[in-house]
Amino acid sequence: MAGMKRSGGSETAKRRAGERAVDAVDDGDVVGLGTGSTAAHAIRALGRRVDAGLDVSGVATSLQSRELAREAGIPLTSLDAVGSVDVAIDGTDQFDRETGALIKGGGAAHAREKVVDASADRFLVVADPSKAARGLDASVPVELLPAARRPVESAVRDLGGEPTLRAAERKDGPVVTDNGNLVLDCAFGALSNPGALATDLARVPGVVAHGLFVDLADAVLVGTEDGVETRSYGSE
Numbered sequence: 001m002a003g004m005k006r007s008g009g010s011e012t013a014k015r016r017a018g019e020r021a022v023d024a025v026d027d028g029d030v031v032g033l034g035t036g037s038t039a040a041h042a043i044r045a046l047g048r049r050v051d052a053g054l055d056v057s058g059v060a061t062s063l064q065s066r067e068l069a070r071e072a073g074i075p076l077t078s079l080d081a082v083g084s085v086d087v088a089i090d091g092t093d094q095f096d097r098e099t100g101a102l103i104k105g106g107g108a109a110h111a112r113e114k115v116v117d118a119s120a121d122r123f124l125v126v127a128d129p130s131k132a133a134r135g136l137d138a139s140v141p142v143e144l145l146p147a148a149r150r151p152v153e154s155a156v157r158d159l160g161g162e163p164t165l166r167a168a169e170r171k172d173g174p175v176v177t178d179n180g181n182l183v184l185d186c187a188f189g190a191l192s193n194p195g196a197l198a199t200d201l202a203r204v205p206g207v208v209a210h211g212l213f214v215d216l217a218d219a220v221l222v223g224t225e226d227g228v229e230t231r232s233y234g235s236e
Contacts, residue, residue, distance in 0.1 A: 010128065010225065011041075017126040017223030018042035020230075021089045024124060027055050030082050032116040033069050034090025035062040035109040038126045038223075042089045047072025059085050061116050062109035063178050079116060088120035092127050093211070094138040095220050100125075100233030101194045105141025105211030108166070108177045114209055117216055125220040132222065136194055139185040140201070141166075141211035146182050148206025153184065155204040159197065161186040181208055 018041030025031055025046060033043050043058075043065060050056060050073055057077040060066035069076055079085070090113055093106040102125065104110045117123045140161070144152045149165070156163040163184040166175040175183050191197060198212040215234070222229045 012225055013128040013223035014038040014126070015041045015223065016228050017128065017221045018089070019045040020221050020223070020228040021124045021126050022046045022049060024087055024122070025049070025054070025056060026086075029056050029086040030077065030084075031056050031058050032085040032088025032090065032120050032123075033058045033060045033065045033074070034088065034113060034117075034126075035065045035107045036091035038091040038128065039065065039089060040068055042126055043068050043074065044072055047074050050074050057082070059116055061090065061113040062107065064107070064109070079119060084119045084121070085116060086120070087122045087124060088117045089124050089126060090117055092125050092131055092213075092220070094131055094133050094136055095125060095127060095217070096136050096194075097132050097134060097231065100217040100220060100231065101136060101215070102213035102217060103136055103138045103140055103211050104213055105143070105183070108141065108143070108175050108183050110141055110211045111143050111177065111179055111181075111209035114213060114216075117213065122218050123216055125217045127220055127222050129222055129224060135190055136212075137190045139164075139187045140197070142184045142186055142201060143177055143179070143181045143208040143210070144184060145206045145208060146180075149182060149184075152204055152206045156184065156186050156201075159188075159200055161188040179208065
């Protein structure tokens with residue numbers, strides 16, 4: 001398995017979602033900059049607003065989003081420097097229509113994404129219709145310390161999952177995250193209780209971060225060919 005990056009959805013739908021999310025950014029905001037193809041549209045749209053005079057700073061969630069933000073002319077800061085962000089805009093690999101729970105990590109950036117997204121006053125998810133589901137059933141990415149691979153694999157199996165080490169594309173060997181760690185894609189089938197699984201995975205020694213984002217999203221903005229559907233959760 002080369003990786004779990006889920007493709008699907010038109011570029012028009014992704015662009016509409018990303019651009020709509022950027023409408024929520026106000027002058028003076030610190031903005032969390034997500035990773036992935038849909039979040040990239042948001043970063044480019046934010047760059048255009050900065051070029052037009054908007055005063056914001058961005059906190060990147062990956063080397064990829066950092067480079068794209070620099071190209072777009074967005075001033076960058078760090079979470080250490082600001083402590084929290086006003087609004088985070090990030091993509092997802094799958095979301096539950098009813099609860100807003102997410103599975104992220106197709107780009108192997110979910111550890112940093114979770115830190116930034118959880119620190120945001122508002123966390124806006126941008127997606128296309130292919131990411132919507134009735135309940136979560138995609139594989140759950142788990143970032144882990146390289147030395148802990150075998151114990152973590154065993155723990156995942158004890159929790160009912162089947163772990164697969166994510167292999168890199170266009171190079172030999174496994175995917176290595178920006179943090180220098182490995183990623184297991186863990187198939188659990190349909191998740192009856194994502195919150196409980198999130199807690200169980202977080203307790204496994206050697207796990208750095210898992211891709212279950214439960215009770216974090218304030219809204220999911222779903223781009224379509226005709227517009228954007230906003231599904232609100234939490235405080236939005």
